[in-house]
Amino acid sequence: MATFTMAPLFRQSIGFDRFNDLFEAALRNESGSTYPPYNIEKHGENSYRIVIAMAGFEEADLDLQVQVGVLTVSGSKRAPAKSEEAPAVTYLHQGIAQRSFKLSFNLADHIEVKGANLVNGLLNIELERVVPEEAKPRRIVINQGDKPALLN
Template sequence: MTTAFSLAPLFRSSVGFDRFNDLFESAARNDSASGYPPYNVEKLAEDKYRIVIAVAGFQEQELDLQVEKGVLTVAGGKRDNGAQNQEKDNVTYLHQGIAERAFKLSFRLADHIEVRNAGLANGLLTIDLLRQIPEEAKAKRIPINGQQVLEREGS
């Protein structure tokens, strides 16, 4: 009897890097609220990523995106709209599948990942990310020549 161990939860809250230590910490916390709202993390190209969050029923002014210390936080909550809330109070739901409840999602970003754009269309919040590694942080090829590079002091 074999049991499959899924690593999917490890990759849920990280974008752009493979630091297993941080991923295991995230999985160990296992927030029960992490299933709402549903979202996708997509890799579009070598250095381009996209997060798509299903935010049905939310308007732009009810959503908040922030990046602080390498963590992208997306929060949503219904604002008090007077007449609109009174209208909803008078409704009896036979089935209520659209939650419209407050949420907060956090995504730990790798070094040099920037939020480039965010948009809301058809109930989907799309956040585009780009990895821009500065020249001084990129790997450099070191040529090997047949000469001794370091000379002893005093020779």
């Protein structure tokens, strides 16, 4: 495994410590999980969607949580209730995976989860970038003399 230093990227940057952690995590987890398959889509300047294939899962089988900038989607198939009428099933081929899983997505600053829905076996998670006024660019006035400029 090749090692490299991130120092050149941080020489003129302040507060980007989290990027270093993201790069290191990506290098450690090169063989990331491919189950369940998912897409990450961009819809416009500030809208995103994660679409996860959820064949055989119901809403009650899934759990979505956001904590400290990380969206975690996990699922586990609950065992069906035993019934005398339900026949025993012997699979000749079982290609539809319904195993437990856990996916984590690192969210950039100001990305909020707006909602999620399960339609036709696809879990759609809607995300939006909501930049607060104080984080938007603002002009700083430069005064001459000894008095500092007042910020608007």
